[in-house]
Amino acid sequence: MIAVILLLSVAASLFLFLRPAAGHTAEIYVDGVLYRRVDLGKLTAPERIEVRTERGVNVLLAEPGRIRVESADCPDKVCVEAGWLEDSAAPIVCLPHRVVIKLTGGTSLDAEAG
Amino acid sequence: MRRAASAILCLALLLALAGCAPQAQTATVFAMDTVMELTAYGDREAVDGAVSLIHALEDRLSVTAADSDIARVNSSGGGAVDPGTAALLRRALDISALSGGALDVTIYPLVRAWGFTTGEYRVPGDDEIGALLKNVNYAAVQAGEANVSLPAGALLDLGAVAKGWTGDQIAALWRQVGVKSGLINLGGNVQTVGGKPDGSDWVVGIRDPFSEDVLGAIAARDLAVVTSGGYQRYFEREGVRYCHIIDPRTGKPADSGLASVTVIGREGVLCDGLSTALYVMGLEDAVRLWRENTGFDLVLVTDGGQVVITEGIEGSFTPMGAYTDKEIKVMRRG
Numbered sequence: 001m002i003a004v005i006l007l008l009s010v011a012a013s014l015f016l017f018l019r020p021a022a023g024h025t026a027e028i029y030v031d032g033v034l035y036r037r038v039d040l041g042k043l044t045a046p047e048r049i050e051v052r053t054e055r056g057v058n059v060l061l062a063e064p065g066r067i068r069v070e071s072a073d074c075p076d077k078v079c080v081e082a083g084w085l086e087d088s089a090a091p092i093v094c095l096p097h098r099v100v101i102k103l104t105g106g107t108s109l110d111a112e113a114g
Numbered sequence: 115m116r117r118a119a120s121a122i123l124c125l126a127l128l129l130a131l132a133g134c135a136p137q138a139q140t141a142t143v144f145a146m147d148t149v150m151e152l153t154a155y156g157d158r159e160a161v162d163g164a165v166s167l168i169h170a171l172e173d174r175l176s177v178t179a180a181d182s183d184i185a186r187v188n189s190s191g192g193g194a195v196d197p198g199t200a201a202l203l204r205r206a207l208d209i210s211a212l213s214g215g216a217l218d219v220t221i222y223p224l225v226r227a228w229g230f231t232t233g234e235y236r237v238p239g240d241d242e243i244g245a246l247l248k249n250v251n252y253a254a255v256q257a258g259e260a261n262v263s264l265p266a267g268a269l270l271d272l273g274a275v276a277k278g279w280t281g282d283q284i285a286a287l288w289r290q291v292g293v294k295s296g297l298i299n300l301g302g303n304v305q306t307v308g309g310k311p312d313g314s315d316w317v318v319g320i321r322d323p324f325s326e327d328v329l330g331a332i333a334a335r336d337l338a339v340v341t342s343g344g345y346q347r348y349f350e351r352e353g354v355r356y357c358h359i360i361d362p363r364t365g366k367p368a369d370s371g372l373a374s375v376t377v378i379g380r381e382g383v384l385c386d387g388l389s390t391a392l393y394v395m396g397l398e399d400a401v402r403l404w405r406e407n408t409g410f411d412l413v414l415v416t417d418g419g420q421v422v423i424t425e426g427i428e429g430s431f432t433p434m435g436a437y438t439d440k441e442i443k444v445m446r447r448g
Contacts, residue, residue, distance in 0.1 A: 032142030089319050093149045100149055111299045113376055114321025114341040
């Protein structure tokens, strides 16, 4: 009996720890610190997110399943040109503002070379 | 009663498991013109040490920071440098020689003339390129134990190898302090220490040079995975695309028929330097260099979208997305 309970508890624990996250969550970091988390799977309508940093402002557009930088007052606009982030282990980065947007869950990759 | 007991037991086990599993310790570092992400399981100090290491290396290796080893050597034609800087330069010169000069640590004046250092892009004339190329010659650079000497007019830039070297230094530090599982991502220049905490291999995607997707993934354990490609930085003028990797033979952006080169191996600095060199050399010469040497494998993508891999990674490379249906050509040593 105890063995069965033990087995069940281990199974339950493993289930809780190892189950994959459902869908993508976008994490927005400013200078390495989590600024906001957006569950893109639960979004039903587009949402505009203003990321105000010491160095400038990035305006993000989150839609069901994807997110992009719509506009930014950074000098190079690399973050805007990066387009939609929807299925990639490579984050959108705004180096001048130190803003990083990355997806968690849904991707099987640990990192992306390139 | 029994239900309560099993619930308590379950909770206890849950907490025990949470306590045992090494926690991911992470850091994000903005350095070397990119964003770096470090993950080491179970060791906060190892991650903090790596962050200090990155800043120290950037201070020495930056070509633009006024007081770096490289800036001082460039303004004075040589002199004393940190022994680590000299060791990196010696390794970079080895790789330059190995590639027959397709990697050249003195290409900086051309990179600057094309505007890739500032983003103010321009197409220099042939006379200007010819004049600048006279000072491009890695073979005339001397590197000792802690000193460097440059020929007159030459400028040094270790940008093509600095991130690979930094990854090697972090990986060495982590192994020394006993980190069993770590992931070092220096802006798409990836190195792995051990496997994942669950014992499986790290899965490192390789960017498709023609889209925002990945073309496949490498199962990696104690390996570096480094990609160079024209898609990473380029500008267009009158319908012509000019990429950031300059061919030292012509002084012009490389146009070898390859869209990207990924080098996989134990030594990050070799992978980093070779990814640039092989991109310049093209498919045929890249495969020839692979056949003549050991210590690395390749994923090459031609401008036409053909993927060519070398046999050492046949078992660890998985094509993904649009590439699952395409033929993957495997090169063999025989």
